[in-house]
Amino acid sequence: MILFPAIDLKNGQCVRLEQGDMARATVFNLDPAAQARSFAAQGFEYLHVVDLDGAFAGKPVNAQAVEGMLKVVTMPVQLGGGIRDLRTVEAWLDKGITRVIIGTAAVRDPELVKSAARKFPGRIAVGLDARDGKVAVEGWAETSQVTALEIAQRFEDAGVAAIVFTDIARDGLLKGLNLDATIALAERISIPVIASGGLASIEDVKAMLTSRAKKLEGAIAGRALYDGRLDPAAALALIRNARAAA
Protein backbone atom coordinates (compact mmCIF):
# COMPACT_ATOMS: atom_id res chain seq x y z
CA MET A 1 0.00 0.00 0.00
CA ILE A 2 1.17 3.50 -0.87
CA LEU A 3 0.10 6.43 1.27
CA PHE A 4 -0.01 9.50 -1.00
CA PRO A 5 0.21 12.86 0.78
CA ALA A 6 -1.95 15.38 -1.08
CA ILE A 7 -1.12 18.93 -2.06
CA ASP A 8 -4.13 20.78 -3.49
CA LEU A 9 -3.30 24.08 -5.16
CA LYS A 10 -5.49 27.16 -5.22
CA ASN A 11 -4.06 30.59 -6.13
CA GLY A 12 -0.56 29.17 -5.87
CA GLN A 13 -1.14 28.12 -2.26
CA CYS A 14 -1.56 24.77 -0.63
CA VAL A 15 -5.16 24.42 0.60
CA ARG A 16 -7.69 21.83 1.72
CA LEU A 17 -11.33 22.02 0.68
CA GLU A 18 -14.41 20.52 2.29
CA GLN A 19 -16.50 18.36 -0.06
CA GLY A 20 -14.79 19.99 -3.02
CA ASP A 21 -16.34 23.37 -2.28
CA MET A 22 -13.97 26.15 -3.40
CA ALA A 23 -15.70 28.51 -0.96
CA ARG A 24 -14.67 26.26 1.91
CA ALA A 25 -10.90 26.36 1.43
CA THR A 26 -8.42 26.44 4.29
CA VAL A 27 -4.91 27.59 3.44
CA PHE A 28 -2.38 25.29 5.06
CA ASN A 29 0.82 26.46 3.46
CA LEU A 30 1.63 29.51 1.36
CA ASP A 31 4.59 27.69 -0.14
CA PRO A 32 3.71 24.40 -1.89
CA ALA A 33 7.38 23.63 -2.57
CA ALA A 34 8.14 23.82 1.16
CA GLN A 35 5.18 21.54 1.81
CA ALA A 36 6.43 19.03 -0.76
CA ARG A 37 9.91 19.12 0.78
CA SER A 38 8.44 18.49 4.20
CA PHE A 39 6.46 15.47 2.97
CA ALA A 40 9.67 14.12 1.42
CA ALA A 41 11.54 14.60 4.67
CA GLN A 42 8.82 12.71 6.55
CA GLY A 43 9.53 9.69 4.35
CA PHE A 44 6.58 9.69 1.95
CA GLU A 45 7.33 8.03 -1.37
CA TYR A 46 4.75 9.34 -3.84
CA LEU A 47 3.19 12.80 -3.95
CA HIS A 48 -0.41 13.49 -5.07
CA VAL A 49 -0.97 17.00 -6.44
CA VAL A 50 -4.22 18.62 -7.60
CA ASP A 51 -4.48 21.89 -9.49
CA LEU A 52 -7.90 22.93 -8.15
CA ASP A 53 -8.14 26.11 -10.19
CA GLY A 54 -7.15 24.03 -13.20
CA ALA A 55 -10.01 21.58 -12.58
CA PHE A 56 -12.48 24.46 -12.80
CA ALA A 57 -10.77 26.29 -15.66
CA GLY A 58 -10.26 23.14 -17.78
CA LYS A 59 -6.56 23.95 -18.24
CA PRO A 60 -3.49 24.18 -15.98
CA VAL A 61 -3.55 27.25 -13.75
CA ASN A 62 -1.01 26.53 -11.00
CA ALA A 63 1.77 25.38 -13.31
CA GLN A 64 4.36 27.56 -11.60
CA ALA A 65 3.64 26.06 -8.18
CA VAL A 66 3.81 22.53 -9.62
CA GLU A 67 7.13 23.21 -11.29
CA GLY A 68 8.41 24.68 -8.03
CA MET A 69 7.59 21.39 -6.28
CA LEU A 70 9.17 19.28 -9.01
CA LYS A 71 12.42 21.16 -8.48
CA VAL A 72 12.68 20.31 -4.80
CA VAL A 73 11.56 16.68 -4.57
CA THR A 74 12.92 13.52 -6.17
CA MET A 75 9.97 11.25 -5.32
CA PRO A 76 7.41 10.54 -8.06
CA VAL A 77 4.55 13.01 -8.38
CA GLN A 78 1.07 12.37 -9.78
CA LEU A 79 -0.93 15.38 -10.89
CA GLY A 80 -4.57 16.05 -11.70
CA GLY A 81 -6.72 19.09 -12.47
CA GLY A 82 -7.35 20.70 -15.84
CA ILE A 83 -5.70 18.00 -17.95
CA ARG A 84 -8.04 17.72 -20.92
CA ASP A 85 -5.91 17.23 -24.02
CA LEU A 86 -2.94 15.24 -25.22
CA ARG A 87 -0.75 18.34 -25.47
CA THR A 88 -1.22 19.08 -21.76
CA VAL A 89 -0.55 15.42 -20.85
CA GLU A 90 2.65 15.51 -22.85
CA ALA A 91 3.77 18.85 -21.43
CA TRP A 92 3.37 17.65 -17.84
CA LEU A 93 5.14 14.35 -18.41
CA ASP A 94 7.95 16.30 -20.08
CA LYS A 95 8.28 18.56 -17.06
CA GLY A 96 8.82 15.57 -14.79
CA ILE A 97 5.35 14.53 -13.60
CA THR A 98 5.40 10.74 -13.22
CA ARG A 99 1.70 10.16 -13.76
CA VAL A 100 -1.08 12.47 -14.88
CA ILE A 101 -4.64 12.03 -13.65
CA ILE A 102 -7.39 12.69 -16.19
CA GLY A 103 -10.79 13.39 -14.62
CA THR A 104 -13.52 15.29 -16.46
CA ALA A 105 -12.00 14.51 -19.85
CA ALA A 106 -12.05 10.78 -19.05
CA VAL A 107 -15.82 11.08 -18.76
CA ARG A 108 -16.43 13.29 -21.79
CA ASP A 109 -13.61 12.23 -24.07
CA PRO A 110 -12.67 8.59 -23.32
CA GLU A 111 -10.59 8.47 -26.49
CA LEU A 112 -8.17 10.96 -24.92
CA VAL A 113 -7.41 8.53 -22.08
CA LYS A 114 -7.05 5.62 -24.48
CA SER A 115 -4.69 7.40 -26.85
CA ALA A 116 -2.70 8.93 -23.98
CA ALA A 117 -2.32 5.50 -22.35
CA ARG A 118 -1.18 4.01 -25.67
CA LYS A 119 1.39 6.76 -26.06
CA PHE A 120 2.52 6.85 -22.41
CA PRO A 121 1.97 3.38 -20.95
CA GLY A 122 1.87 3.30 -17.16
CA ARG A 123 1.75 7.07 -16.86
CA ILE A 124 -1.96 7.80 -17.24
CA ALA A 125 -4.36 7.54 -14.31
CA VAL A 126 -8.08 8.26 -14.31
CA GLY A 127 -9.69 10.30 -11.54
CA LEU A 128 -13.26 9.31 -10.80
CA ASP A 129 -15.10 11.43 -8.30
CA ALA A 130 -18.42 10.15 -7.06
CA ARG A 131 -21.29 11.38 -4.99
CA ASP A 132 -23.44 8.41 -3.85
CA GLY A 133 -21.65 6.27 -6.42
CA LYS A 134 -22.58 8.60 -9.30
CA VAL A 135 -19.85 10.37 -11.20
CA ALA A 136 -19.32 14.12 -10.84
CA VAL A 137 -17.45 16.31 -13.32
CA GLU A 138 -16.27 19.92 -13.82
CA GLY A 139 -14.53 20.44 -10.49
CA TRP A 140 -17.40 18.50 -8.88
CA ALA A 141 -19.98 21.16 -9.61
CA GLU A 142 -22.14 18.72 -11.61
CA THR A 143 -23.31 15.20 -10.72
CA SER A 144 -24.63 12.66 -13.21
CA GLN A 145 -26.71 9.48 -13.11
CA VAL A 146 -23.81 7.38 -14.38
CA THR A 147 -21.92 5.16 -11.94
CA ALA A 148 -18.17 5.27 -11.42
CA LEU A 149 -18.03 1.57 -12.32
CA GLU A 150 -19.56 2.23 -15.77
CA ILE A 151 -16.89 4.82 -16.53
CA ALA A 152 -14.08 2.70 -15.09
CA GLN A 153 -15.08 -0.26 -17.27
CA ARG A 154 -14.47 1.84 -20.39
CA PHE A 155 -10.77 1.74 -19.66
CA GLU A 156 -10.39 -1.92 -18.76
CA ASP A 157 -8.08 -2.77 -21.64
CA ALA A 158 -6.68 0.67 -22.28
CA GLY A 159 -3.50 0.35 -20.21
CA VAL A 160 -4.56 2.84 -17.55
CA ALA A 161 -2.13 2.78 -14.59
CA ALA A 162 -4.62 3.50 -11.81
CA ILE A 163 -8.01 4.86 -10.91
CA VAL A 164 -8.15 7.45 -8.16
CA PHE A 165 -11.61 7.02 -6.69
CA THR A 166 -12.80 9.91 -4.54
CA ASP A 167 -15.92 9.93 -2.43
CA ILE A 168 -16.91 13.60 -2.57
CA ALA A 169 -19.35 13.36 0.31
CA ARG A 170 -16.48 12.43 2.62
CA ASP A 171 -13.65 14.51 1.18
CA GLY A 172 -12.17 16.90 3.69
CA LEU A 173 -14.59 15.87 6.43
CA LEU A 174 -12.34 13.38 8.24
CA LYS A 175 -15.04 10.74 8.58
CA GLY A 176 -12.91 7.90 7.30
CA LEU A 177 -12.36 6.45 3.82
CA ASN A 178 -15.34 4.95 2.03
CA LEU A 179 -13.58 1.60 1.80
CA ASP A 180 -16.69 -0.46 1.04
CA ALA A 181 -17.44 1.48 -2.15
CA THR A 182 -13.78 1.62 -3.15
CA ILE A 183 -13.22 -2.11 -2.67
CA ALA A 184 -16.48 -2.89 -4.49
CA LEU A 185 -15.14 -0.93 -7.47
CA ALA A 186 -11.68 -2.53 -7.28
CA GLU A 187 -13.17 -6.01 -7.24
CA ARG A 188 -15.03 -5.45 -10.49
CA ILE A 189 -12.17 -4.05 -12.57
CA SER A 190 -8.56 -5.05 -13.09
CA ILE A 191 -7.11 -1.52 -12.99
CA PRO A 192 -5.49 -0.74 -9.60
CA VAL A 193 -7.65 1.59 -7.48
CA ILE A 194 -6.50 4.32 -5.08
CA ALA A 195 -8.89 5.32 -2.30
CA SER A 196 -9.44 9.00 -1.70
CA GLY A 197 -11.65 11.22 0.42
CA GLY A 198 -12.14 11.23 4.15
CA LEU A 199 -8.94 9.56 5.39
CA ALA A 200 -9.06 10.59 9.05
CA SER A 201 -6.68 8.65 11.25
CA ILE A 202 -4.34 5.73 11.72
CA GLU A 203 -7.46 3.53 11.77
CA ASP A 204 -7.92 4.17 8.06
CA VAL A 205 -4.30 3.17 7.41
CA LYS A 206 -4.84 -0.02 9.41
CA ALA A 207 -7.99 -0.77 7.44
CA MET A 208 -6.04 -0.31 4.21
CA LEU A 209 -3.61 -2.98 5.39
CA THR A 210 -6.26 -5.62 6.05
CA SER A 211 -6.66 -8.45 3.58
CA ARG A 212 -9.96 -7.18 2.20
CA ALA A 213 -8.22 -4.00 1.04
CA LYS A 214 -5.30 -5.72 -0.61
CA LYS A 215 -6.71 -5.08 -4.06
CA LEU A 216 -6.20 -1.35 -3.49
CA GLU A 217 -2.98 0.29 -4.58
CA GLY A 218 -3.06 2.92 -1.90
CA ALA A 219 -4.86 5.83 -0.31
CA ILE A 220 -4.61 9.60 -0.41
CA ALA A 221 -4.21 11.54 2.79
CA GLY A 222 -5.12 15.22 2.83
CA ARG A 223 -6.49 17.20 5.73
CA ALA A 224 -5.58 14.58 8.37
CA LEU A 225 -1.89 15.15 7.63
CA TYR A 226 -2.23 18.91 7.81
CA ASP A 227 -4.14 19.11 11.06
CA GLY A 228 -2.08 16.46 12.84
CA ARG A 229 -4.72 13.75 13.24
CA LEU A 230 -2.53 11.37 11.31
CA ASP A 231 1.06 11.01 12.47
CA PRO A 232 3.05 10.41 9.29
CA ALA A 233 5.85 8.54 11.09
CA ALA A 234 3.42 6.10 12.71
CA ALA A 235 1.47 5.59 9.48
CA LEU A 236 4.58 4.99 7.37
CA ALA A 237 6.01 2.61 10.00
CA LEU A 238 2.81 0.52 9.88
CA ILE A 239 3.02 0.34 6.10
CA ARG A 240 6.74 -0.63 6.20
CA ASN A 241 6.06 -3.38 8.71
CA ALA A 242 3.18 -4.75 6.65
CA ARG A 243 5.43 -4.82 3.58
CA ALA A 244 8.21 -6.58 5.48
CA ALA A 245 5.74 -9.19 6.72
CA ALA A 246 4.32 -9.82 3.25
Added chain:
Amino acid sequence: MTVAIIDYGSGNLHSAAKAFERATRVSPEPQKIAVTRDPEAVYRADRIVLPGVGAFADCRRGLDALDGMLEALTEAVRVKARPFLGICVGMQLMATRGKEHVTTDGLNWVEGDVEKITPRDENLKIPHMGWNTLEVLREHPVLERLDLGPKGRHAYFVHSYHLNAADEANVLARADYGGPVTAIVGKDTAIGTQFHPEKSQRFGLALISNFLKWKP
Protein backbone atom coordinates in the same frame (compact mmCIF):
# COMPACT_ATOMS: atom_id res chain seq x y z
CA MET B 1 -26.85 -0.70 -31.60
CA THR B 2 -29.52 1.98 -31.51
CA VAL B 3 -29.34 5.39 -33.13
CA ALA B 4 -31.82 7.85 -31.63
CA ILE B 5 -32.89 10.71 -33.88
CA ILE B 6 -34.51 13.26 -31.61
CA ASP B 7 -37.96 14.33 -32.74
CA TYR B 8 -38.60 17.72 -31.20
CA GLY B 9 -40.83 19.21 -33.83
CA SER B 10 -38.09 20.74 -35.94
CA GLY B 11 -38.66 19.47 -39.46
CA ASN B 12 -36.20 17.53 -41.61
CA LEU B 13 -36.68 14.27 -39.66
CA HIS B 14 -37.93 12.26 -42.57
CA SER B 15 -34.94 12.90 -44.81
CA ALA B 16 -32.53 12.44 -41.89
CA ALA B 17 -34.10 9.11 -40.88
CA LYS B 18 -34.07 7.94 -44.49
CA ALA B 19 -30.40 8.81 -44.94
CA PHE B 20 -29.50 6.95 -41.75
CA GLU B 21 -31.54 3.92 -42.86
CA ARG B 22 -29.62 3.89 -46.13
CA ALA B 23 -26.25 4.26 -44.39
CA THR B 24 -26.97 1.36 -42.02
CA ARG B 25 -27.46 -0.97 -44.96
CA VAL B 26 -23.74 -0.76 -45.63
CA SER B 27 -22.81 -0.61 -41.94
CA PRO B 28 -20.78 -3.56 -40.62
CA GLU B 29 -22.89 -3.69 -37.46
CA PRO B 30 -26.67 -3.74 -37.61
CA GLN B 31 -28.10 -0.46 -36.31
CA LYS B 32 -31.62 0.32 -35.34
CA ILE B 33 -32.74 3.82 -36.28
CA ALA B 34 -35.32 5.20 -33.87
CA VAL B 35 -37.01 8.57 -34.38
CA THR B 36 -38.05 9.41 -30.84
CA ARG B 37 -39.46 11.98 -28.42
CA ASP B 38 -38.72 9.74 -25.44
CA PRO B 39 -35.87 10.95 -23.17
CA GLU B 40 -35.38 7.42 -21.84
CA ALA B 41 -34.75 6.13 -25.38
CA VAL B 42 -32.22 8.92 -25.94
CA TYR B 43 -30.49 8.17 -22.64
CA ARG B 44 -30.13 4.49 -23.57
CA ALA B 45 -29.20 4.99 -27.25
CA ASP B 46 -25.74 4.12 -28.50
CA ARG B 47 -25.66 7.15 -30.82
CA ILE B 48 -27.69 10.32 -30.90
CA VAL B 49 -28.63 12.62 -33.77
CA LEU B 50 -30.11 16.08 -33.31
CA PRO B 51 -31.46 17.48 -36.57
CA GLY B 52 -32.95 20.95 -36.77
CA VAL B 53 -34.30 23.51 -39.18
CA GLY B 54 -35.72 26.95 -38.55
CA ALA B 55 -34.75 29.53 -35.96
CA PHE B 56 -32.36 28.83 -33.08
CA ALA B 57 -34.77 30.02 -30.38
CA ASP B 58 -37.65 27.94 -31.75
CA CYS B 59 -35.50 24.81 -31.81
CA ARG B 60 -34.32 25.45 -28.26
CA ARG B 61 -37.91 25.87 -27.14
CA GLY B 62 -38.85 22.64 -28.91
CA LEU B 63 -36.13 20.78 -27.07
CA ASP B 64 -37.10 22.30 -23.72
CA ALA B 65 -40.73 21.38 -24.31
CA LEU B 66 -39.92 17.66 -24.13
CA ASP B 67 -39.86 16.93 -20.42
CA GLY B 68 -36.48 15.49 -19.35
CA MET B 69 -35.02 15.51 -22.86
CA LEU B 70 -32.31 18.09 -22.21
CA GLU B 71 -31.11 16.19 -19.13
CA ALA B 72 -31.17 12.84 -20.95
CA LEU B 73 -29.31 14.27 -23.95
CA THR B 74 -26.68 16.05 -21.84
CA GLU B 75 -26.08 13.03 -19.69
CA ALA B 76 -25.86 10.61 -22.62
CA VAL B 77 -23.35 12.74 -24.51
CA ARG B 78 -21.41 14.53 -21.79
CA VAL B 79 -21.18 11.73 -19.23
CA LYS B 80 -21.86 8.47 -21.01
CA ALA B 81 -19.75 9.75 -23.92
CA ARG B 82 -22.16 8.58 -26.61
CA PRO B 83 -21.32 9.77 -30.12
CA PHE B 84 -23.52 12.71 -31.12
CA LEU B 85 -24.23 14.31 -34.49
CA GLY B 86 -25.93 17.70 -34.71
CA ILE B 87 -27.25 18.76 -38.11
CA CYS B 88 -27.82 22.40 -39.14
CA VAL B 89 -29.63 24.07 -36.23
CA GLY B 90 -28.98 20.84 -34.28
CA MET B 91 -25.30 21.68 -34.73
CA GLN B 92 -25.83 25.33 -33.84
CA LEU B 93 -27.48 24.28 -30.56
CA MET B 94 -24.09 22.87 -29.51
CA ALA B 95 -22.87 26.49 -29.15
CA THR B 96 -22.87 28.64 -26.01
CA ARG B 97 -25.46 31.07 -27.38
CA GLY B 98 -27.60 31.68 -30.41
CA LYS B 99 -27.89 35.29 -31.61
CA GLU B 100 -30.65 34.92 -34.17
CA HIS B 101 -33.03 37.87 -33.50
CA VAL B 102 -32.82 37.22 -29.75
CA THR B 103 -30.04 35.78 -27.61
CA THR B 104 -30.81 32.21 -26.55
CA ASP B 105 -28.68 29.80 -24.55
CA GLY B 106 -27.32 26.78 -26.37
CA LEU B 107 -25.99 23.54 -24.90
CA ASN B 108 -22.51 25.10 -24.51
CA TRP B 109 -20.66 21.99 -25.66
CA VAL B 110 -18.63 24.02 -28.15
CA GLU B 111 -17.86 27.51 -26.86
CA GLY B 112 -18.95 30.22 -29.24
CA ASP B 113 -21.92 32.13 -30.59
CA VAL B 114 -24.21 31.45 -33.51
CA GLU B 115 -24.05 34.62 -35.60
CA LYS B 116 -25.32 35.90 -38.94
CA ILE B 117 -23.04 35.17 -41.86
CA THR B 118 -21.76 38.33 -43.53
CA PRO B 119 -20.41 37.61 -47.03
CA ARG B 120 -17.98 40.27 -48.27
CA ASP B 121 -19.49 40.14 -51.74
CA GLU B 122 -22.89 41.92 -51.72
CA ASN B 123 -24.09 39.79 -54.62
CA LEU B 124 -24.01 36.72 -52.42
CA LYS B 125 -27.52 36.17 -51.13
CA ILE B 126 -28.64 35.30 -47.64
CA PRO B 127 -29.76 32.66 -46.82
CA HIS B 128 -26.78 30.82 -48.21
CA MET B 129 -28.33 28.01 -50.21
CA GLY B 130 -26.34 25.62 -52.32
CA TRP B 131 -23.40 23.33 -52.77
CA ASN B 132 -19.94 24.10 -51.45
CA THR B 133 -16.61 22.33 -51.07
CA LEU B 134 -15.11 22.05 -47.59
CA GLU B 135 -11.67 22.92 -46.30
CA VAL B 136 -10.65 20.42 -43.63
CA LEU B 137 -8.74 22.00 -40.73
CA ARG B 138 -8.45 19.00 -38.43
CA GLU B 139 -8.51 15.25 -38.92
CA HIS B 140 -11.38 13.37 -37.35
CA PRO B 141 -12.58 9.74 -37.57
CA VAL B 142 -15.91 10.95 -39.01
CA LEU B 143 -14.06 12.75 -41.83
CA GLU B 144 -11.90 9.83 -42.92
CA ARG B 145 -11.72 9.06 -46.65
CA LEU B 146 -14.36 11.60 -47.64
CA ASP B 147 -12.47 13.18 -50.53
CA LEU B 148 -12.85 16.78 -49.35
CA GLY B 149 -10.88 19.93 -50.22
CA PRO B 150 -11.17 22.49 -53.04
CA LYS B 151 -11.50 19.81 -55.76
CA GLY B 152 -13.41 17.35 -53.60
CA ARG B 153 -17.03 16.62 -52.90
CA HIS B 154 -19.73 19.20 -52.19
CA ALA B 155 -21.95 19.65 -49.15
CA TYR B 156 -25.45 21.12 -49.26
CA PHE B 157 -26.03 24.27 -47.17
CA VAL B 158 -29.21 26.20 -46.32
CA HIS B 159 -28.60 28.77 -43.57
CA SER B 160 -28.21 32.42 -42.63
CA TYR B 161 -26.29 31.87 -39.38
CA HIS B 162 -23.22 29.86 -38.43
CA LEU B 163 -21.34 28.82 -35.29
CA ASN B 164 -18.49 31.22 -34.63
CA ALA B 165 -16.34 29.01 -32.35
CA ALA B 166 -14.30 30.69 -29.60
CA ASP B 167 -11.60 28.04 -29.95
CA GLU B 168 -10.42 27.36 -33.51
CA ALA B 169 -9.36 23.88 -32.43
CA ASN B 170 -13.03 22.85 -32.33
CA VAL B 171 -13.61 23.77 -35.97
CA LEU B 172 -12.97 20.70 -38.12
CA ALA B 173 -13.93 22.13 -41.50
CA ARG B 174 -14.92 25.41 -43.14
CA ALA B 175 -16.68 26.42 -46.32
CA ASP B 176 -16.16 29.69 -48.15
CA TYR B 177 -19.13 31.95 -48.88
CA GLY B 178 -17.67 35.41 -49.29
CA GLY B 179 -15.64 34.60 -46.17
CA PRO B 180 -15.18 31.62 -43.89
CA VAL B 181 -18.30 29.73 -42.80
CA THR B 182 -18.07 27.11 -40.04
CA ALA B 183 -19.06 23.83 -41.68
CA ILE B 184 -18.15 21.15 -39.11
CA VAL B 185 -17.40 21.43 -35.40
CA GLY B 186 -16.21 18.64 -33.14
CA LYS B 187 -15.40 18.35 -29.47
CA ASP B 188 -15.15 15.27 -27.26
CA THR B 189 -17.74 12.78 -28.55
CA ALA B 190 -19.91 15.39 -30.26
CA ILE B 191 -19.71 16.51 -33.87
CA GLY B 192 -21.95 18.88 -35.80
CA THR B 193 -22.42 19.86 -39.43
CA GLN B 194 -23.88 23.17 -40.59
CA PHE B 195 -24.69 21.58 -43.95
CA HIS B 196 -27.17 18.75 -44.43
CA PRO B 197 -25.41 15.40 -44.84
CA GLU B 198 -28.81 13.81 -45.46
CA LYS B 199 -29.12 15.99 -48.57
CA SER B 200 -25.49 15.80 -49.62
CA GLN B 201 -25.78 12.61 -51.63
CA ARG B 202 -22.88 10.15 -51.64
CA PHE B 203 -20.60 12.37 -49.59
CA GLY B 204 -23.32 12.81 -46.97
CA LEU B 205 -23.98 9.09 -46.78
CA ALA B 206 -20.26 8.40 -46.42
CA LEU B 207 -20.09 10.90 -43.55
CA ILE B 208 -23.10 9.29 -41.86
CA SER B 209 -21.50 5.84 -42.33
CA ASN B 210 -18.33 7.12 -40.69
CA PHE B 211 -20.40 8.49 -37.82
CA LEU B 212 -22.06 5.09 -37.37
CA LYS B 213 -18.62 3.43 -37.20
CA TRP B 214 -17.04 6.04 -34.91
CA LYS B 215 -16.05 4.57 -31.55
CA PRO B 216 -14.71 7.38 -29.39
